[in-house]
Amino acid sequence: MPELDLILLIAAMVAILVPTAAMLVWFERRLLGFFQQRYGPNRVGYFGILQSLADLIKILFKHDWIPPFADRPVFVLAPLIGAMAILMSFAVIPMAPGLVVSDSNIGLLFFLAMTSMAVYSVVLAGWASNNKYAVLGGMRAAAQTISYEVFMGVSLLGVVILSGSFKLTDIVLAQEGMWYVIPQFLGFVIFIIAGVAESHRLPFDLPEAETELAAGFHTEYSGIKFALFFLGEYLGMMLISMMITTLFLGGWLGPWLPPFVWFVLKTMGLICFFILLRASLPRPRFDQLLEFGWKWMLPLALLNLVGTAVVQLWGDF
């Protein structure tokens, strides 16, 4: 029964992805500690490996507080939207041949649509909290996501032109000769930048810039609802890493090792890179960020698109 298989696969995916995202929290903290000449969490379990479990237990037992001045239904819904939208995106990512929930013809578009959905979570959270810091965070998130989404989509079109498909499995298979990171290097760099911005991580963590807006859009959140935002952020980081792997680094392709292992290794490498970014860069100012997006990234992405198209058409003739 293919439906049962599919349900099992989805259940397995969720059962693996969510704990992995939780483990990433610990992994990031340890790695940041390593970069910053300190230990990081090393008390719970061997090397502190159970830290996330301890955090989860603590967070589950916290008072599930909704501020009296908040817009209740939206306040509760907002973190769910974020986590769900990102979890849905994993459905189209092929992690190994055949290991994909939905190998859709429009997989890439589905991914872009879902990441756009995720911003609703931040904006609604900011709005529903009825808190000035949260509103400022939500506004920043909206402006930032709109600006960065445009060239994120455009930067991927080069890959689509080369592979001739929106289907992610096709895109991976098309990279058998050469990974797209080489012909599409500009697209690769732009997509990484947009990806960091989409997942609101430093240096693009303006919606929750701690030193400016306290906790930004999730200032009023605590307990399990806060955990969902947190989870969403780490799931987002995994998602972006997997997308980069799929689109530019040949997905599961690689010699000797099984395909799935290659996929995981490439993804982990990218995640480490994201963490290193966080450890090394300061945060630009809000208007500088937008300026960078519209004045530099968008023209470059368009240039990349036109250039790729010209080269491709030249080859066809």
Add this chain to the structure above:
Amino acid sequence: MGQPSKASLLNEIQLLLAGSHLQEETTADEIPTLWVEPNDIVVLCDALRFKLTAPFDFLFDLTAIDETTRQHNVIAQRLDFTVVYLLRSYARNQDLRLKVALPQDSKSLASVTSIWPNANWYEREVWDLFGITFTGHPCLRRIMMPTTWQGHPLCKTHPARATEMGKYSLPDDIRDLEQEALKFSPADWGLEPKGNPEEFMWLNLGPNHPSVHGVFRIMLQLDGEEIVEAIPDIGYHHRGAEKMGERQSWHSYIPYTDRIDYLGGVMNNLPYVMALEKLAGIEVPERVKIIRVMMSEMFRILSHLLFYGTFAQDIGSLSPIFYMFVDREKLFGIVEAITGARMHPAWFRIGGLAADLPKGWDKMVTEWLDYMPARMADYDQMVMQNSLIKKRAVGIGAYDTATAIDWGVTGPGLRATGFDWDLRKKRPYSGYENFDFEVPLGTRGDSYDRCAVRVEEIRQSMRIIRQCVNNMPAGPYKADHALTTPPPKDRTMQDIDSLIPHFLSVSWGPVIPAGEVMMEVEATKGSNAYYLTSDAGTMSYRTRIRTPSFPHLQMIPVMAKGQMIADLIATIGSIDFVMADVDR
């Protein structure tokens, strides 16, 4: 400082105020001190500030003394309250103290805020703590105490201990009133409503906010993310340090000074003990001076390193602070080996130090000095050369030298504007004249320059410490003087005339001769001064602590207008203040 010109200065001032008699008073610190009639103060200040050639452009301090229980050193001019103005002329490198006597039934004086903008907060403080009103002040409201406070704490009639105050209780209705009093209303701050209220948002930044470095509140009127108006509100960290000075013995107050600028450690002790040594007439040995300089410079580095890291962190760079904490930890290890404590050693004593340097101290210090330059080079790459940080800090929160002097800025914030004024060079104390070091200057007076000046000061402090290590003189670690605390003990068991004073001095604490004195040091954050009045007792009659951070915060609205929130955070980060230093 300017001793020969004192007579000519007084003549010059007398000419400014023809027809009025200015009575001179002699103080232990030899700063020219004049008693002025209450009605003359504004005219005289205006003339000193605007009409004099080489004017008194800087209002260093403005405070008051409650004279009602004074017993010694009685002079005719003194009434119930004395308001004290300490002015400085940078061009002359000369200080001038003005005193105005006020009777209990007429505690009112004209405001000088139109002459020196930084008088605003000082006058509010005097009103809050002494109940002296200033006519013409734009917004005379409490600054240290909560608006609901009864009485004026620095008056001698106000209790100093909780046990004198009756049982404390907080019924619900009073609690509600207290909370209501914390609500912000622009009208209370003398603000005219600007524009359509629906177009602006008031944002309450603090008292608990990650970037205000303690409990500090700024009310921001925002247009989008742009700041239209900023109102700093302080007093959340007020511990009554000046009042405590009036009930602690001279000796036992030293640990309190450590906690004024809590990053400055023993550097806070220095102006306090130097002031007392001046009053007591103690000349400290050369070795003491050099050790004091060395420890002070260590704390300058410790404080500047913390500033450096938090400045980068406020701009969003997570890592530098951790590296700098590693360096600070190593240096704290040395401080601990020498003094036995880390952040607040309280290690200087009246007339000396608590102990001599331990064996092997020079090796530890030299090792750290050899280790540090490479780290500093790393930080240059990581922070100062980082293009994102440059974009966030260059040209942000800039002011020029004139504005800085108007608002009473001292220390690195003043030198970042390119104005060469370092107390260690201009009026060397504790043997700074023997050291070879440079005074780093900025050019633009912006956040970036304020940071750059401090970074270079770390290097200069390392130079000074190395000179201390190489040239440490031998000798005793405290002065041979009866008022040195703890007093010399060697002759106590031989004659009764030494035993009795020693016993009294140890049990009561030293009795410091009557008089008043102001001593200033170039502290980590600017000019830190202790203005002590002794009434020939075992305790201070009045302890005034002039801290650098207080006027620096007052200037925030000048820098903030038109900035984005993120700029304000970078600006605040570049000021380098701690709230304990502001509120005392």
